[in-house]
Amino acid sequence: MTSGLHHITAITRKIQANVDFYCGFLGLRLVKRTGGFEDAAQLHLFYGDAVASPGSLVSFLAWEDGSPGRVGHGAASEIAFAIRPQAIGFWLTRALQSGIGTEGPAMEFGEPVLRLKDPDGIIIKLVGTETVRGGAPWGVRGIEVEDAILALRGATLLSEHPAETAGFLTRHGRFTAAETAGSITRMTSQSGQILDVRDATGFWPAAPGTGAIDHVALRLPDVAAVNGEVKALAVEGIDAVNVHDRKYFYSLYVREPAGGLIELATDDGPGFAADEPLETLGTTLFIPEHFSLRREDIVPMLPQFGLPGEPRILYRDLPFVHRIHEAEVPDGSTLVLLHGAGGNEASLLPLGRKILPAATLIGLRGRATEEGVARFFRRFGPMQFDQADIRAEAEAFAGFLEQAGHAYGLASGKTAFLGYSNGANLLAAAMELHPGLVHRAVLLRPMAVLEPEPASNLAGADVLIVAGDQDPYLGHSEQLSERLMRAGADVSYKRVAAGHALSDEDVAVAREFLR
Incomplete structure (x- = not known):
């Protein structure tokens, strides 16, 4: 040999x-x-x-x-x-x-x-x-x-x-x-x-x-x-x-x-x-x-690149670590994704690709960590949230969107947002703290975490809240829906046959809403 x-x-x-x-x-x-x-x-x-x-x-x-x-x-x-x-x-x-x-x-x-x-x-x-x-x-x-x-x-x-x-x-x-x-x-x-x-x-x-x-x-x-x-x-x-x-x-x-x-x-x-x-x-x-996994569940999670001479994504140094996944035939729309506790910037990309096949996807990574788990804001304990951190991260999120808009040419009228669990909670808080920041959002298994309830004017915001009918936090999703409606948002509230985890029904409901 x-x-x-x-x-x-x-x-x-x-x-x-x-x-x-x-x-x-x-x-x-x-x-x-x-x-x-x-x-x-x-x-x-x-x-x-x-x-x-x-x-x-x-x-x-x-x-x-x-x-x-x-x-x-x-x-x-x-x-x-x-x-x-x-x-x-x-x-x-x-x-x-x-x-x-x-x-x-x-x-x-x-x-x-x-x-x-x-x-x-x-x-x-x-x-x-x-x-x-x-x-x-x-x-x-x-x-x-x-x-x-x-x-x-x-x-x-x-x-x-x-x-x-x-x-x-x-x-x-x-x-x-x-x-x-x-x-x-x-x-x-x-x-x-x-x-x-x-x-x-x-x-x-x-x-x-x-x-x-x-x-x-x-x-x-x-x-x-x-x-x-x-x-x-x-x-x-x-x-x-x-x-x-x-x-x-x-x-x-x-x-x-x-x-x-x-x-x-x-x-x-x-x-x-x-x-x-x-x-x-x-x-x-x-x-x-x-692995016996479906290709559509894996490919969006893999980073895209170009060989020398080929087009490539030029990433910018922005407040949040993020991943961009471009559609094979893009339609000019963008979907920004915020993961749940323990996820990362790639976790929701397969979901986003199923919901909007032709959109450019931007997944964010939460900057807070809890025992090695990525989150979008800190907790002091179960149902005890760090209010100062929520406000700071919402401010950073607003800064990210402003910079990303210039860096990647995002059109506000064609940009939608989707958050799951902890990511949905930050997204809802950012909407309350920065009215006009988000006009179209899907919140999956969310709750209101910002206290006290701010006096926000969310007129013109279009929101879909999707709750699991077996989710132990179901009541919190209902409370957030009422809270956003009090602020003037147009809220669609849907319940699906699921717990806190996501299901295929979430994809169908979100796709119909964003279409």
Whole structure:
């Protein structure tokens, strides 16, 4: 067999910036876009060479606006790509022209190395080497084939137990210890790819999050070899392995002795061309079949992006983290969505897409947290709401709408709002505190949280309140309906056969109202 790397997987905070860097700047090919195999609502992108060769692949899980991770022992700290030694000057010039900071070139283990960082801060090394030969570099505009990235060169693993980590890579990855420089032991493979094991004793431990490398995948020849490693690991007393059929390859996940996540993946396919032609590789979104989920429930939750030269959403830095989902054939209308407690900016996008198929959807993320759960305002206890926080967040929401109107060209006459539970409560409070802010709103399972009741003039506001007839908070929805009508709003009150959770009937009622 030919030992070496299969792929490296990391986590990104902004998928558009990630695509622009790896496709636009580095010139890699986007070879696969899928929903995550562990979470179908998480976008997973693979980049590689022209034919998606194992050993050329780097992939990213999208945690849009997620918390940053931390580099430390028990994880990889650098990703290295192989280029021809003569191409170092080209990449230094390209980085300077692109405004990307660099370190080097410097010699490491006899090879010229240029260091830079991707948009998430992950260290990328471009290594001039004759050892690794790529079979199919992906040439793009501005990058000649002789300067293009050939394949992965390797990765740097931070370990508190470097000897044990090196031994694990030898026994289970077929790597061999070659030489040592300072605190780094270089492990080599038959493919010429390397893993540098750095002694990180005394470092802080790694923490998962955006800008962190999740795992390094090593190559094994076939399914039999992967299953053989399951038995070999069991002999060593390591039973905590996960074996998966990833459709494009078969693999197992295991923690090496220092805690780093290692994947052992098959080299013999079937490969990424198994379900789409090679010439259009990476253009179709695939949802893992084992979730048995409807495509319409997943696609709106995945962040949209454009390849270099394609249209893309230009996000602005606004008071609320938000997600925009554009319709395939937009009609110029917009639906702003506010999630319930525990949701996020993507939670209501599938619902919104069912209600208004041609609208641009904007989902907001609440800024308050309660035991790690996102909310739109704080509570002191059950049915005890932080009034100052409600007013502050309503003010911030008003500011968001004003700025979003300029940034995204929202037309007030074509913009509607939908809130669920906690999001509906903030939406109702914002209407009371800022009359004229919202003219058309759907409030699902809401209640009045603002005290005392303000003297608002909501004439001209058109509101649909949808209550569940088995919802324990049903009476509160009725009270809010009466309160908004006292303020002059035109309120339609509907009860559906449901509890506090949403139902298909909510979709039908909201669609009819907003139509």
